[in-house]
Amino acid sequence: MEFLTVCLTSASGLDIRLRRQFTVLLAPLNHINLHVRGGYILPWQEPANNTYYSRQNPMSLTAALDDEGKAEGWLFWDDGQSINTYEEGWYYLANFSVRQNKLENHIVHNQYVVATRPLWLGYIYIWGAGTAPITHVDITYNHQNFPLTNFQHDQTTQVLSMDLITHSISLEYPFVVTWRSSS
Template identity: 45%
Template structure:
């Protein structure tokens, strides 16, 4: 939404917007992307329990299992029971999330986290725009917080790009999931201002799914950090 407002990009976009060189995407109208990183393959036929989907040539992870699906540049049939919408995360992107609640007033108080979906070269990037959620001209007035996330190999940099707003809810990133980690991880370090800071985090690494999960973090929104795993 921030990119669409500030730079004129699209929010909901057809596959050809991201994969224009792939002729197969030009005629697809029953799948779509949310931004550049989320591929949605909905069921459009009544009573169907599967959906035929085209998976563009990139590294894609199943949103629900965090696993690399191993399909690229071809069509496939996906299971689609009534309670399941097929959603895939594109490698190379970092998504911020927040635990939900019944209203945005309450959800804005909840812990936050990051999904780092590494691409084939172990890189990923993303941004988070944050303001008070009420002010009409927050961006124009500079009353917002913009944070960038950059992952390279085994390092994640969290950098504050614009600091024009401080959230009163003491928000923190409490969990980071890194998808596509191809080496066994034994330890994680959190650094700030060039030095390691104390952290009571807990890490788990699944060598089968290649998912690194770091929980019990306390990384304050609006501050700069570096997270390293080895």
């Protein structure tokens, strides 16, 4: 029998690491528990009333790091309306990976036909970023490297949050985000 190592964020915002054990988690009616296995990156987007309006919102990434500080995920994106986008090659496919305090995207296929607006990055959340205070976050995009000042690191929950809304970072081009602590 194989056991999973699970990293959870509880209703109180605490990182819970479980190994070979059962636990009872609070699930009040006004809270939806989200369980993410360490080692995965989830691309997501704020919802709206329909697909057209939802696609006006930026994409975001949540990376749940495993015990080695690694995670990986994929994003397949098409216009949401056309038929045979995969067969015709009218889609975007990217792999995201985190290793050694570095998040980067690897574009596998980019023939996405823009229906409403280009894919752009809004927020990044790194779960399991550690308890050492993170003091520097840098991003390399469009052949430019610049420090990101709009980030927060909660040492208790081990969550690193980055707000990229004002930077207009398109997912259609490679980017690299790195972070480090002062220690």
